[in-house]
Each structure stands twice: as C-alpha cells, then as structure tokens.
Amino acid sequence: MVCQSDPLVLKVLQLYDSISKLEDLSPSAEVDALFTELVHLCIPPHPIDPTKLCPEIQEMRGKLISLCGRAEGLMEKHFTTLLASFDRPLDHLSLFPYHSNYLKLSRHEFGLLSKHCPNPARVAFVGSGPLPLTSIVLAADHLKSAVFHNFDIDASANAMAAKLVGPHPEISGRMEFHTADIADVPGEVLRGYDVVFLAALVGMDAEEKAHVVEHLAENMAAGAILMLRSAHGARAFLYPVVDPCHLRGFELLSLYHPTDDVINSVVVARRCLRPHPAPLGRHVLCPKCSELQPFNPLTLIEEEHHC
Template sequence: MESVQNDIILVEKVCEIYHKISKLDTLKPSEDVNTLFTELVSTCIPPASINIANLPSDVQEIRSKLIRLCGEAEGHLEAHFSTILGSFPHPLHHLNEFPYYSNYLKLGRLEFDILTKHYSPSKQAPKRLAFVGSGPLPLTSIVLASYHLKDTIFHNYDIDSLANSMASHLVSSDPDLSQRMVFHTTNIMDVKDELKEYDVVFLAALVGMDIDEKVKVIDHLAKYMAPSALLMLRSAHGARVFLYPVVDVHLLKGFEVLDVFHPNDDVVNSVVISRKIGEIVNIDYGDNHHDHLELGIESMMPFSCKYCEFQAFSNSRGQMKMIDN
C-alpha cells in the first residue's frame, strides 16, 4: 500500500510540474526552465513501480504532452551549447562546458560495452556506424568516436541543415574526427540502400516525436538495414517514462532483442540493443497497434533528454564532410 501511495504522490507531482512548464513563454535555457526541469527529473529518477497501462487517460495525455515539451527543450538546449562550444577555436577541447558531459562519458562506456558484447564473436569493431537524429550537439557520436570506436566511420543523419552545420563545425578543427564524421541532411525515410552499408544504427529522440512515426522509422530500418546489423536505442524504466516516449519492444518487428539494460545510477537512459534478423515487408500490427504502443511494458524509447541530469547552467571548416541529400 505504501508503494501505491508513493506512486500516486509522484504522479501528482509530475502533473503539477507539467502545468508549470506548459505555462512558460519559452523552453530555451533560462533560470525558470532550469529550475522546473531539474525538479521534474529529480522527481522521476528515484525507483518507482509506475505502470503506464494503469494511468488514467488524463494523466496519459499529460505524459504525452510532457514528453513533447522535453523534446522541444532538448532541441533548444543542444543548440544553445553547440553555439557556446562552437565559439572556441577548438570546440572539442571544451566539451566539459556542457553540464552533462560526464554523463555522456558514462553512457558511452555503457553502450560500447553492450555493443562489444553483441557485435562480433571476433570482437572486431564496426567499420561504419549511422546515428539517426544526431542534432546540433552529437555527443554520442563524438564520445564513441573519441574514446571507444577509434577506427569507425560515423555517418550522422539529421533532417535539419542548420543542426548539421553546427554539429560539423564542432569537429571541423579536429584532424581525426573531421575525417571520420560525415553529416547527411536528409529524412531517414528517404535513405534506403545506403542503410545496408552500416554495421550499427543508433536511433535518437527527435526522429518522429509522434509514436506512430517512430514505429514507421523502425519498420523502415527493418526493411533496409543489412541482416545481422545492430540497432541500438535508449529506453526508460520506472517513473522515467514521463520523460521519454515509450515503444513496446514487441513492435521491433524484424529485430531480435538481445539485451535491455536499466541503470540505477546517474545514467538515466536505459539501453536496448537488437539485431536485424531478415528482410521485412508489409508489417501488419492488426487492430491493437495503438494499444501496444502506449502500454510501455518491457519497453524501449529512442529518445534522449539532455535535461536528465540537469543541475545548473553554471574556426575553420577544415576537411569536414557535409552531404545534403
């Protein structure tokens, strides 16, 4: 009974914070934004037994809207710090200016360990990796390329040309990463045969904030990725589902789910890794499509909210490769 009562109090607190956030004039970084998202995350981080399926419809609606607000705030936050970092002659020397850089180092190590476990019996590193939805501050690609996958070529996909321009500027002064980072400005749904060239594909948050669009992207990847290629996503557990969109792992048609890891420390994101098992055509979910999408049981979410560890805000192009498709 105590656990149930604690969950009720938590949900009420989340709803209260949502109403405050929804009244803000802007979600760009500011003291008010900082304070509210800090409060939201500190509320959602402790262990909880939240079951999305049991939430009242009005709370489910608030959750959906709150996730979109987190996504919007993430976009502003990335652009804000990409601009700050880009003002230095060597942006990558100043990554610790980003308040959550240490978290990305931990998450990068975690994802690398999981990837290494499942990628190849010979323990060879992937030659080509795609990150879909890389944004103006592609820290996952930067951390993995800098510390773990030092010979891998990273292809970063984003539909926003400005985001790609900002991201490419960050690595343009680095003699190594400027040669191993490629930025594609295109909708991933228009990328087909090229997907077969990647050993690993990461799927990020802002690739379709609508849950149906996310599933369409996963279906698209299932159709065009190479057999045995790995798909990596980030998930949520407990009350953290109020921060992220959730997709039932059973909707990963065409993929074998290999591992789901839920950290219990300051690394907020869970990690899901799956393997492409074959060609997929005409995927049919039947009449219960939306029901499965919203349950979130045994779930994963292709989303990363940069406010998850939010504490406080305390060039030359070189040989950069930019591709506009």
C-alpha cells in the first residue's frame, strides 16, 4: 500500500498543503504557480495505482481533486469573461492557457469516436461549464454538421457560455445550453443523442459517478456511444478515475491513456443492445468483459476491446 514514503506522494502532499491554505482559488500568480507545479509533477508516466493508496492519502486525493475542480471552474469563468470582451470571442481562444491541450484531447476523442460513430447527428456534453471548449472545438473542426446540447447544473455558467458562442452563428446555430442535473434528464431526451460526453468532474466520487452512469445506461438509446474522461497513474491526483468494469449496461470499446501533456484518459463505451443483469453486488459491462486482460500501468498505449 503506497503512502507518504513515495517521493511523488510526498511532493503532492506538500502541494496540497499549500493549495488548501489558499483563501481564493481564482487565477493569480500564486494560484497559477502552485497548480502549474502540480500538473507538471503529475504528467510524467508513473506506475502508481491510485486504488492502492493508503486511506489517509486517498482522503487527501479526494480533497485535492475537489480543489482542482473549483480552481478550474474559476479559471474558466475568468477567461470566459476576458474572451467575451472581444467582438468575436472564439477567435481569441488561444488566450486560454490550456487551449492547445483541449485541441489535442478533442483530436484524440474524435479519432476514437470516429471508429465507432463517425457521423453523429446529435451530441450531448455533460458538465460543459462556462467555457465549453470541447463542444466548440468538435463543432468547429471535427463534427461540422452535428448539433451539440451542453448540460451544466450552473445557470450562470450556461449564460456565460451562450454569450461566448453567440457572435459566431456558424457555431451558435448548432449549440444549445441546458441547466439541469443529467441524472434528472428524462429518457425521452437522452434517447435522442447519438453520443454523450461526460466531463471528468461530473461525479466527483465513485458513488455519484455510478449514479450518473446508471441513469445513462437506463435511458440512452441502445447502441449510442458514451465518452468518459478519466485519469491514469499520477494524473489521478488531478481527476477522478473511471473504472471501465463499473460501466454496467455498457460495452467497452476503447481505453486510451495519453503519453503527451494531455491529462485525461478517454473511455469509449457503447450502450448495450440488450441488457445484461449483473450478479448481486457486482458491476459488469457485458458477458465478454470477464475476458478483458489486466492493464499494465507502465504501458501507456491505446487499448481496444470489442464485446
């Protein structure tokens, strides 16, 4: 069981201690420096398994992910406000510090998606926030005819996002924003989407994530694609990890772990054509999922599985 003896964990603990003492997580020289150091620390490949951390470190990791999520939301609002000061905000997206990372991640996700659903007509993005970069990039560069419905529980975030894309009719004409908890969105709505993207911070703990996935499994159309963002290795100190074998009601299609400066892993799954009830107390994808081979954390490559 990994604990404070690991040099990486020790450094993460030190950064967590400094970040947790900040009175304000809004962008500033101090906030930016601490989170930049944390991100750079967690990017290199590391064989750490977040499921084998000792309880104390597990608790710290959960709190750190929450702090990262809050800081990310404040950063997005800060830059959305800045971008909205331009006549054509989307022409200045490069001002956002992680814009290039989103371009790379969206390219990875489109590549994975195109293998299984090359021309989706209707796409839902859950947890879009005030700066819906994934939807914008996919709509502008990859899925140029698809309609995007963005869901977020924060009405102010949706208002900011709508204002951001408004001056761009080529994008805004294919964008809608809905203020709702995805777990409350009815089946007649969810069944209308060919693809549902789930942002990394939707479902901050395993129980909440499972509740969301269960709702999607019960209400998405059979054969529709679910795209989830996860984390691997030390990057799991920044974002929650999605265990593909807990995606009950879905069949795993692809699992991708980036090796560049893109943080998030990508899980691609398909809503099972027929339900496969799990034995009591277990979560399964479909009958063949028991055949999946263990993943080697030292081999950061794309894996594909077909049920």
